[in-house]
Amino acid sequence: MRKNLLYKEFSELSTTAAAQWLLGKILISRVDGLICKGKIVETEAYLHNDKACHSFGNRKTERTAPMHGPSGHAYVFLCYGIHHLLNIVTQEEGTPEAILIRAVEPLEGIELMLQRTNKPSTNIRPASGPGLVGKAFGITRLYNNLDIFGNNELSIEESFAETTISIMSGPRIGVDYAGADALLPYRYWIAGNNYVSR
DNA sequence: ATACCGATTAACT
């Protein structure tokens, strides 16, 4: 499988830089031949020396194994027994880091997203939250470890709408247990975008 | 084998 140009760009970045690089990129899922596309508008970086990260201190278990694998692969885990959260692994094997996709602006297949999330047709933000991204795009642990830069059911694409975006950052959500690391500004979003989670 | 808990959401008051 030929690694594409996008992967080359991605693979050369630090995890925090990659989290910002992902903003504005297009997330695509093809589940049962049904296509959903959306623009990534919010991400969070998780570093190996960061207490909020599942692989803190090089911790490796069955769940966190994908983070220890090659970069550009998906790390999907279940949170609160309900939500499938999508992450993209970064860095070389041996440096387990990842980026959480927190919110996506729907571009294609919105009806399907609304159907999957049981939201009324009046709702315009079916993927504004990490659990919702998983639900709206039909992501389950079946997609764990899948190569995001390959031609798979889940992939990332360049946006062709060339617009300049300005990026904001701040502390991550729901990581109070991480002590001082909870204050690190590793959450990134597109300034003024209406699809960022609340 | 058992106990505790979370990178959340929706539906309350």
Next chain:
DNA sequence: GTTAATCGGTATA
């Protein structure tokens, strides 16, 4: 602002 839902992962025994 508060809380129930819900279950796999992880630690402890």
